[in-house]
Amino acid sequence: MSLRRRPEALDTYAVNTWCPGCGNFGILTAVKRVLKGWEEREALHRLVMVSGIGCHAKIVDYLAVNSFYSIHGRVLPVAMGLKLARPELTVLGHAGDGDAYGEGIAHLIFAAKRNLDLTLVVHNNSVYGLTTGQFTPTSPKGFKGRSTPKGSPETPINPLELMLASGATFVARGYAGRPEHLAGLIEEALKHRGFAFIDVLQPCYTFFNTYEFYNQHVKEIGPEHDPADFEAALHLALQWDYSAREAEIPIGIFYRVEKPLYEEAVRVPEKTPDLSAHIATHHL
């Protein structure tokens, strides 16, 4: 038996259990396109994918790459440990919207604040799929889920606004219905030196089918936008507030700047310490 379904294939023998029509397929297609390039460059063994828990997280089972299938909300601290231990690794995190913006929101804010060299792709379908249809931090107000039968009274979080406010150095939005465009974003995110964040609009075919809405409103950001301009990025992020309101939804790179890396500031070079000398200096 082999992990790969076919020799030289990127996918594993794991049976894909996403619902037909799931937005995750678009994300998987985009990721595979990027990883093919890595495989050709023989750099794939330096990649580690980290996922949380939820439908998004199954992506690590479907790809024959190094992975850490973590727990709900805890993608980023695991990714941080991997990266701090071995800076030469490329760490690609996947999280769901409940995962990243609910359970793990503190980790997300701190990851952006720190600017550790990581990429995080959030599979944002605005609904809990695997737990069968409850509202999430990005569900629109009035969302009728199994835990909010009268409609959610909460206003959704705008993750792009949050990430810009938290100091992320790469902020983008993609759409699972446009995998080619998304692949370009992931490619750029992985190239970025620093914390790269992509919120991916990902329809849940079973519990919250938003394909039609997104297909109508999503529009790629044009070359007139300067991603180094924070004010412009924020303005663009506020253009749509994750509500069911009819508005143009920009996708593409909102913000991209260079800042010093966290790991370069904190990491201490490996060495075998001279404990006898240390004790003689500090403890005798």
Next chain:
Amino acid sequence: MSNFEFSVLFGGRAGDGIRQLGQLWARLLARRGLRVFLYDDYPSLIRGGHNFTVVRAADFPILAHRERINLLVALNEETLQRHQENLLPQGLLLYDSSGGREFSGLGVPWKEIVKELSAPEITRNTAALASAAKLTGIPFEELAATLEKDLPRAREVNLEVARRAYVATPEPRLELPQGAERLPTFFGNEAAALGAVAAGLRLYVAYPMTPASSILHYLAQHAEALGVTVIHPENEIAAVLCALGAAAAGAPAMTGTSGGGFALMVEALSLAGQAELPLLVVESQRPGPSTGVPTYTAQADLDFVTYAGHGEFPRVVLAPGDAEEAFLLAAKGLSLAWSYQVPVILLMDKHVSESLFHQELPLSRVPRVSFRAWEGQGEYQRYAFTEDGVSPLAFPGDPRAVVKVTSYEHDSYGITTEDPEAISRMQEKRLRKGEGLRQALDGPEMVRTEGEGEVALCVWGSGRGAGLEVARRLGLRYVQPLVLEPFPEKTLRARLSGVRRVLVAETNATGQLARRIAALGLKTERILKYDGRPFTVDELERRIKEVLR
């Protein structure tokens, strides 16, 4: 064996520099070759309140403090009121006589000296130290040498204050002898940190929580020299998961906290169990439940750490009772974590973490982290089935291997499974490691025993200091398991055979070690203390005599 001993209690408000005063005194006496032990008692506040530090010195090995003191050094009046009754009949009281205050002892105007020199108010502690040194016949040069070596800043002004206070203090009333051995001094937390470093620690990641915080401070201060990356992340959850991420990448990692922080880490402890990741967690206990009494001591989390986590998975719980054991067991803990790919908990408490011990650390005896490495044969399977349950390790970055680590139940490649047969098989594989651990740890070196008495005194962790001394004094058989999970049943049974009575002393309200010993079918008599304070030698001796009467 001679029996010279001398205890000093330094007391004042938080902010008076009592802790530093005690440490300087302890180091001063340690450099004279006397054996020392320091106990620090402080409330959970920054300024005000009442702090005291007891430094016991002797010309024989000691690991505990006494109730009765020879010298009381009072930086405020409250110290006098609270501790005068502990003063031995021939004991001396040293106090600040500034402003004409008079008590039945020796007054030196420390505050006035500091004022005259326009020195910072905090240097009153140096003045007190100098008076204590003069009174006990310590030459000024010795005092100056300690101030120069151990004061982090403002050495000049402190030396000046010391000189003036030394001159202003009457001639010696007492001669402290020179001891034979000059050993280093360590707080329990420092020794645990160094043990992990000696075993090969690469990453320490922890959120501050008393009484574990000083591990974080110590490693952060010496990070470059020790070759350890030290991170203070957003919370305990991030800390433990970051350690697990590092372990998955091949770097030995450790985190540290107290009970409340450990509670937050429990989710990740289960992950370590399922994903078979090596992890060392220091849990330094304090009284609970919940926030409890944050700056005091207890041994009440043994049940918690032994059973923490959902699901069933093997783990190790080690409990050091002094600096030497903290060093050895931290090293052993990290090494066991990697040999077996399991979580290991180093269970300390405030009394062992924050007390100062005067001991040699067995640098040459520590185990280094080693693990079963994948040899590159065939296709890599992260969770390959083996006879002892331990799968060979490869790490991301190895071009020959695809490494899949997972929190889900999985097959040998690390792919999710819900197949009933596969679930049972993988669960059995993990539990097989527990059997190996049991065999490796249920041995004589993991149960410290001394004496052959028909009455046994059983203690664990910080119970060692007072326990060992009292057992020697009363001729009891001293028994201290260093490992509490897997519980060393076979060895303990052997150690307790022929014993008429089994006394178990611990600082909790329900007898958590006593229950484990009772489960072996032995009748136990419990000596419990749960007021947040450790046993002193005197109190434990008194309590045991009451039981034996």
